Amino acid sequence: MWTVGRAVKRAYKYRFYPTPEQASLLNRTFGCVRKVYNLALAARTEAWQQRRERITYNATSGMLTAWKKTEKFAFLNEVSSVPLQQTLRHLQGGFVAFWDKRARYPRFKSKRGSRASAEFTSSAFRYRDHRLTLAKMAEPLDIVWSRPLPDGATPSTVTVSRDSAGRWFVSLLCIDTITPAPATNTAVGIDAGLDSLITLSTGQKITNPRHERADRTRLARAQRELARKEKDSANQAKARLTVARIHARIADRRRDHLHKLTTRLVRDTQTLVIEDLTVRNMLKNHRLARAISDASWRQFRELLTYKCAWYGRDLVVINRWYPSSKTCSACGAVAETMPLSVRTWTCRCGTTHDRDVNAARNILAAGLAVTACGADVRPQRDTSRTGQSAVKQETPRATKGIPRL
Numbered sequence: 001m002w003t004v005g006r007a008v009k010r011a012y013k014y015r016f017y018p019t020p021e022q023a024s025l026l027n028r029t030f031g032c033v034r035k036v037y038n039l040a041l042a043a044r045t046e047a048w049q050q051r052r053e054r055i056t057y058n059a060t061s062g063m064l065t066a067w068k069k070t071e072k073f074a075f076l077n078e079v080s081s082v083p084l085q086q087t088l089r090h091l092q093g094g095f096v097a098f099w100d101k102r103a104r105y106p107r108f109k110s111k112r113g114s115r116a117s118a119e120f121t122s123s124a125f126r127y128r129d130h131r132l133t134l135a136k137m138a139e140p141l142d143i144v145w146s147r148p149l150p151d152g153a154t155p156s157t158v159t160v161s162r163d164s165a166g167r168w169f170v171s172l173l174c175i176d177t178i179t180p181a182p183a184t185n186t187a188v189g190i191d192a193g194l195d196s197l198i199t200l201s202t203g204q205k206i207t208n209p210r211h212e213r214a215d216r217t218r219l220a221r222a223q224r225e226l227a228r229k230e231k232d233s234a235n236q237a238k239a240r241l242t243v244a245r246i247h248a249r250i251a252d253r254r255r256d257h258l259h260k261l262t263t264r265l266v267r268d269t270q271t272l273v274i275e276d277l278t279v280r281n282m283l284k285n286h287r288l289a290r291a292i293s294d295a296s297w298r299q300f301r302e303l304l305t306y307k308c309a310w311y312g313r314d315l316v317v318i319n320r321w322y323p324s325s326k327t328c329s330a331c332g333a334v335a336e337t338m339p340l341s342v343r344t345w346t347c348r349c350g351t352t353h354d355r356d357v358n359a360a361r362n363i364l365a366a367g368l369a370v371t372a373c374g375a376d377v378r379p380q381r382d383t384s385r386t387g388q389s390a391v392k393q394e395t396p397r398a399t400k401g402i403p404r405l
Helices: 020-051 057-068 074-078 081-099 216-228 234-268 289-295 297-311 355-373 380-386
Strands: 006-016 116-121 125-128 131-134 157-162 168-178 187-192 196-200 205-207 271-275 314-318 344-346 352-354 391-393
Touching (some): 020 074, 020 081, 020 116, 057 074, 081 116, 131 157, 187 355, 216 234, 234 297, 271 355, 289 297, 297 314, 314 355, 352 355
Parallel strands (some): 271 314
Antiparallel strands (some): 006 168, 125 131, 157 168, 187 196, 196 205, 314 391, 344 352
C-alpha cells in the first residue's frame, strides 16, 4: 500500500558564524528593522488615537520611502530594504490578530530585547550549492549544516537572528514532503505532571529531567554577579551574557528532550489524548510556578499538535474540568477531594490507584468515548462551570504556523 506524502512549509534552523563585517551589517539591519517597526507602530497608534483612522500596510510602506529620503533616517538606506518591508508586514499581521482578538495590542521593540531578527525574501538572498549569501554581502554565511535540506528544496524566505546569548542562527523556510506514518490501532492517554513529566495510560512514566534545577546553583551565582556590576558598564554586559548563556543551555536541553519525546509518541501511537491545561493560570501558584515553567507543558503540547497533524495522528484534548484524578478508572466513582499530596488512593470498590496512572487511564477513556460516539463524559454537576463539553478535537487553527525545529 502506497502512502501519499503531502507538502508542508517547514523551517530548518542552523547556527552560523559571521565574519566581523557580516556581524556589523546584520547588527545595523537589526537596528533598522527595530526602528522602522517602532516608527510605524507609533504612526498607526497616533492616527487611531487622534483621528480614529486605521493606517494600512500600504500607507506605512509609503512612510518608509519618505523616511529614507530624510537626513534624520538616511541610515536606513545602508541596509537591505527587504527586511524593513517585512517588518511592516509583520506589524500588519499583529494588528490583524489584535482586531480578531487573538493577541494583545502590538508593543514597541526594545533595544535590550532578548532576540533580534530580520527576514529576507528570495529577492534579498542567493542560495546555491549549500551556500547562502544575503543582500549587501560579498561572502556567503559560514553555516554549520547539522542536517541536510530536503532534496531539491529552495528556501522561500530566510530569517537571521541573534539570541540573548550572542549566538547567530539562520532559519530557512522550505517546502517539504512529509509521508504520514502507517496507521495503527494504538491509543494512549497522557497525564502531565511534575514528579514525572508525563504518565501514560499504559503505566509508563517519563522522568522529569528538571533542567532548570540542574543549573539553578550556577544560574543564581551568575545572577548575583550581574547584580553587583555597575550599570551600563562593560562588566555588566559580560555578566549579562554569562546569565543568558546559562538560560540558553537550559532551554536547548529542554527543547531537545521534548522533541525526542513527542516524536516517539507520535511515531508509535495513532490516537493521543491530553488535558487542556491552562498553564498561564497555573503559573499564578507561586509555589509551583518555577517547576511548571521548567516542565514546559505548553511547548510539549505545541510540538505534539503539529507533529500529529504532519504524520496523520489524532490528537484529542480533554476539558480541563474533567476530574481525571478523582475518578476511579475501575468503577467510575468520583472521590470528593484529592489533594496534590495524595499520590496513591483506594476506591470504595477496593481498587488501589496510582494517582497519575489512574488519571491517564481516565483521560484515554474520555477521549475514546468522544471519538467513538461523541458522548460527553463529564459529570453533570460540573456542567455549570464552563458550559463546554468535556472533550474536544484540536481545532485546525492550533495546527497552523511554521514551527522551528
